[in-house]
Amino acid sequence: MKVEIHKQDLIGPINTVQKAISGRTPLPILEGIYFKAENNQITLMGTDGEISIQTKVAAKVLEEGEIVLGSRLFGDIIRKLPSATIYLTLTEHNLNIRCQQSEFNIMGQPTQEFPQMPEIVDSVKIQLSRESLVDSLRSTSFAVSLDDLRMALTGVLFDCKPGKMSFVALDGYRMALNEMEIQSDAEIQAIVPARACTEIVRLLDESLDSILIELASNYIKIDLGSTIFVSKLINGEFFQYQGLVRNDHKINVKLKRQDFVQGLERANLLAKEERSNLVKLDISANEILIESHSDIGDVHELIPCSTEGDGLKIAFNSKYLLEGVKAIQEEEIICHFIDSVNPCIIESSEKSGYIYLVLPVRLAGQ
Amino acid sequence: MKVEIHKQDLIGPINTVQKAISGRTPLPILEGIYFKAENNQITLMGTDGEISIQTKVAAKVLEEGEIVLGSRLFGDIIRKLPSATIYLTLTEHNLNIRCQQSEFNIMGQPTQEFPQMPEIVDSVKIQLSRESLVDSLRSTSFAVSLDDLRMALTGVLFDCKPGKMSFVALDGYRMALNEMEIQSDAEIQAIVPARACTEIVRLLDESLDSILIELASNYIKIDLGSTIFVSKLINGEFFQYQGLVRNDHKINVKLKRQDFVQGLERANLLAKEERSNLVKLDISANEILIESHSDIGDVHELIPCSTEGDGLKIAFNSKYLLEGVKAIQEEEIICHFIDSVNPCIIESSEKSGYIYLVLPVRLAGQ
Numbered sequence: 001m002k003v004e005i006h007k008q009d010l011i012g013p014i015n016t017v018q019k020a021i022s023g024r025t026p027l028p029i030l031e032g033i034y035f036k037a038e039n040n041q042i043t044l045m046g047t048d049g050e051i052s053i054q055t056k057v058a059a060k061v062l063e064e065g066e067i068v069l070g071s072r073l074f075g076d077i078i079r080k081l082p083s084a085t086i087y088l089t090l091t092e093h094n095l096n097i098r099c100q101q102s103e104f105n106i107m108g109q110p111t112q113e114f115p116q117m118p119e120i121v122d123s124v125k126i127q128l129s130r131e132s133l134v135d136s137l138r139s140t141s142f143a144v145s146l147d148d149l150r151m152a153l154t155g156v157l158f159d160c161k162p163g164k165m166s167f168v169a170l171d172g173y174r175m176a177l178n179e180m181e182i183q184s185d186a187e188i189q190a191i192v193p194a195r196a197c198t199e200i201v202r203l204l205d206e207s208l209d210s211i212l213i214e215l216a217s218n219y220i221k222i223d224l225g226s227t228i229f230v231s232k233l234i235n236g237e238f239f240q241y242q243g244l245v246r247n248d249h250k251i252n253v254k255l256k257r258q259d260f261v262q263g264l265e266r267a268n269l270l271a272k273e274e275r276s277n278l279v280k281l282d283i284s285a286n287e288i289l290i291e292s293h294s295d296i297g298d299v300h301e302l303i304p305c306s307t308e309g310d311g312l313k314i315a316f317n318s319k320y321l322l323e324g325v326k327a328i329q330e331e332e333i334i335c336h337f338i339d340s341v342n343p344c345i346i347e348s349s350e351k352s353g354y355i356y357l358v359l360p361v362r363l364a365g366q
Numbered sequence: 367m368k369v370e371i372h373k374q375d376l377i378g379p380i381n382t383v384q385k386a387i388s389g390r391t392p393l394p395i396l397e398g399i400y401f402k403a404e405n406n407q408i409t410l411m412g413t414d415g416e417i418s419i420q421t422k423v424a425a426k427v428l429e430e431g432e433i434v435l436g437s438r439l440f441g442d443i444i445r446k447l448p449s450a451t452i453y454l455t456l457t458e459h460n461l462n463i464r465c466q467q468s469e470f471n472i473m474g475q476p477t478q479e480f481p482q483m484p485e486i487v488d489s490v491k492i493q494l495s496r497e498s499l500v501d502s503l504r505s506t507s508f509a510v511s512l513d514d515l516r517m518a519l520t521g522v523l524f525d526c527k528p529g530k531m532s533f534v535a536l537d538g539y540r541m542a543l544n545e546m547e548i549q550s551d552a553e554i555q556a557i558v559p560a561r562a563c564t565e566i567v568r569l570l571d572e573s574l575d576s577i578l579i580e581l582a583s584n585y586i587k588i589d590l591g592s593t594i595f596v597s598k599l600i601n602g603e604f605f606q607y608q609g610l611v612r613n614d615h616k617i618n619v620k621l622k623r624q625d626f627v628q629g630l631e632r633a634n635l636l637a638k639e640e641r642s643n644l645v646k647l648d649i650s651a652n653e654i655l656i657e658s659h660s661d662i663g664d665v666h667e668l669i670p671c672s673t674e675g676d677g678l679k680i681a682f683n684s685k686y687l688l689e690g691v692k693a694i695q696e697e698e699i700i701c702h703f704i705d706s707v708n709p710c711i712i713e714s715s716e717k718s719g720y721i722y723l724v725l726p727v728r729l730a731g732q
Contacts, residue, residue, distance in 0.1 A: 070662065073635065073636075073639075073662060076635050077632070077635055080628070080631055080635065081632070082628070094663075101629075101667060101668040101669070102629070102632055102665070102666070102667050103665065103666045103667075104632075104636070104663060104664070104665045104666075105663045105664050106662055106663035107661075107662055107663055262446070262448070263468070265446055266443070266446045266447070266468055266470075269439065269442050269443055269446060270439075270470070273439075295473075296436065296439060296472055296473055297470060297471045297472035297473055298470070298471050299468070299469065299470045299471075300468075300469045300470075301467060301468050301469075302467040
C-alpha cells in the first residue's frame with residue numbers, strides 16, 4: 001500500500017470512526033481502525049461490536065492495500081503531524097508514515113479478523129430531516145431505563161406506522177414521546193440502544209439536511225453519504241406505551257419554561273441532598289409554589305402561571321420533572337394534571353408532537 | 367445578622383475563598399465558608415488547614431453577625447439565584463436567603479470551631495510584579511518532587527538573598543530555577559507547597575500589578591488588597607542546588623523552541639508506550655535527530671539547529687525534557703551539554719534568569 005493524503009483530510013475521518021471504538025473492549029482487534037486504500041479512496045472503519053462506523057475519503061492511492069492500526073496511537077500521530085501531505089507506505093504489517101521531517105513506523109494487524117460492516121437486508125427505508133431526527137433523539141433518549149434487567153427499555157423505540165413515526169423512551173417513572181408525520185407506509189418497530197442514539201446525534205452534527213434511515217430486524221443503518229453508521233438493535237418487547245397517555249385532564253397549567261426550570265433547579269439543590277429528590281408543588285390560580293425540605297434546610301419558589309381548573313398539591317422526583325421541562329425547546333409550556341396520583345403530562349404550548357409524562361410521588365396520607 | 371448584597375457582588379468572593387476549601391477534609395467544619403457581616407462589609411474565609419484565603423466585599427449590613435455555611439450548598443444557591451439583590455438574615459444558626467421569588471433557609475454552624483486566619487509575625491516583606499511571580503511559579507512548580515518521603519522537595523523554594531530572589535524546584539531528575547533581581551536586603555528561605563503555588567497563580571489571575579509577599583518562619587502571606595492568601599510552609603532542608611549548575615559546557619545547541627516541542631511531542635507518542643519514556647538525541651552541526659523505539663514501532667524526527675562544538679549522542683526521559691522546553695516562553699532556546707552523562711541545561715537565547723537542568727538517561731554500554 002502506498003497512499004498520499006493531506007493531514008487535514010485524514011483528521012476528520014479518523015475522528016468519525018473513533019466514535020464507534022470503545023476504550024474497553026475484550027477483543028484487542030476492536031481497539032484498531034480498519035484502513036483500506038483502493039481506487040484513489042481510503043476507507044476507514046471502527047466498531048465496538050455493537051456500533052460500526054465506516055467513512056471514505058479521497059486520496060492519491062499509488063498502490064492498494066489494507067491493515068488494522070491501533071486507533072489511539074494512529075489518531076494521535078496524525079493529529080500531531082504538521083499540516084502537510086502525509087505519505088503512507090505499508091510493507092507486510094509495518095506502516096511507514098512520513099510527513100516533512102517526521103517519520104514513524106508502526107506495526108499493524110492483519111485485517112482478516114476485523115469484523116466487516118454488517119449487511120442490511122430486507123430493510124425499511126425512511127427519509128427524515130436532520131433536525132427532526134436530532135430533536136427526537138435529544139428529547140427522548142435521556143429517559144431510557146438504566147436497568148439491564150429490563151433490556152428492551154434501555155433503548156429508544158423507533159415506532160413506524162403508515163404516515164407516522166414515534167420515538168419513545170420510558171423507564172417506569174417517566175416517558176418521553178416524540179411523534180411526527182412521515183411519507184412512508186412502512187410498519188416496523190426497532191429499539192435502538194441509548195449509546196447508538198448519542199453517537200447518531202454526534203455524527204449528524206456535521207451532516208446533510210436529509211437523512212436516510214434503514215431499519216431491519218436486527219440493525220439500524222444511517223447513510224450520510226461518505227459515512228455509514230450501523231448499530232445492532234435491542235431484542236425484546238417494548239412497553240405498550242400508547243395506553244399511558246390519557247386525555248381526561250382536569251387541570252391545565254400554562255407557564256414560562258425558563259421560570260419553571262430555574263425554580264426547579266434551585267429547589268433541586270436541597271432536594272438532591274435526600275435520596276428521594278422530593279419537590280412539592282402547590283398549584284393555585286396564578287402561581288405555583290415549589291417547596292423542598294431536607295435536613296440542611298428548605299426552599300420555597302414562587303412561579304407565575306395561569307391555571308384552568310382547581311388547585312392541586314402534588315409531589316415529584318425533581319430530577320424527572322426537571323429533565324422533562326428542559327427537553328422542551330419552546331418558551332411556554334402546559335402541564336396537564338388529573339389529580340395528585342395520576343401522571344402529569346408536559347408539552348409545549350406552541351408546538352405539538354412532543355409530550356413528556358411523569359409520575360408523581362405519593363406522599364404519606366394520600 | 368441582616369445583610370443586603372447584589373448576587374453579582376457575592377459570586378466572586380465565594381469563588382475566591384472556595385479555592386482554599388478541599389472536598390476531602392477530615393474536619394467537617396472545614397467544608398464550610400466562614401461568613402461575617404460588620405461595618406458595611408462581608409468577610410468570607412475558606413481553609414483546608416494548610417491554605418487559608420480571606421476576602422472582603424462591601425455590603426449593606428443592617429445587623430452584624432457571623433456563621434459558618436456549607437461551602438458547596440451555599441455557593442450553588444448563590445450561583446443559581448437571579449441576578450438581583452439578595453437579603454440574608456441570620457436567626458440563631460438558621461440563615462434565611464431571599465432573592466425575588468426565591469427563599470431558602472439553611473442551617474449553619476457556630477463559628478467558634480472555625481480556625482482564624484494565621485497571624486504572621488516577624489515576616490520579611492518583598493514586593494514583586496505580578497508577572498514575575500506568576501512566571502516564576504508557572505516555570506518551576508511542575509518540577510517539584512511527588513515523593514512524600516522527600517517532603518522538602520515537594521514544594522518550591524523561595525530563596526531570598528540581598529538584591530536577588532530565586533525560585534527553585536527539583537525532584538532528582540531535573541531542576542527548574544528562576545532568578546531575578548529584587549530591591550530587598552532580606553535573607554530567608556521558604557519552601558512553599560506545590561498546591562499553594564497553583565492557588566497563588568489562580569488567585570493572581572485577577573489581581574493587581576504589584577504583589578506584596580510576606581515570608582515568616584512557618585507561613586507565606588500574599589496581600590492582594592481585599593483578598594489575603596496564607597499558606598503553611600514545608601519544614602525541612604532544601605537541596606543545596608547552587609552546586610548543580612556548571613559552566614564548563616562544551617556543546618551549545620541553538621534551535622527554535624516550537625520545532626523542538628513538536629518533535630519531542632511526536633517522539634513522546636511512542637516513548638510513553640514504554641515505562642522509561644526514552645528518547646535519543648543525535649546532535650550534529652545543523653540538525654538534531656530525535657529517535658524513539660517501542661514494541662509497537664519507532665519514530666524519527668529531524669530538527670534544524672546550529673551547534674557550537676562536537677556532535678553528541680544523548681538520551682532523556684521525554685517527559686522531563688519536554689516539560690522544561692515547554693516552560694520557556696521565548697522563541698529560541700539554547701541547550702548546553704558537557705557530555706552524554708552530565709546534565710543538560712536549557713535556557714532562552716533571549717532572556718536570562720530561567721534555567722532548566724535535566725539529567726540524561728545512561729544507556730547500556732556507556
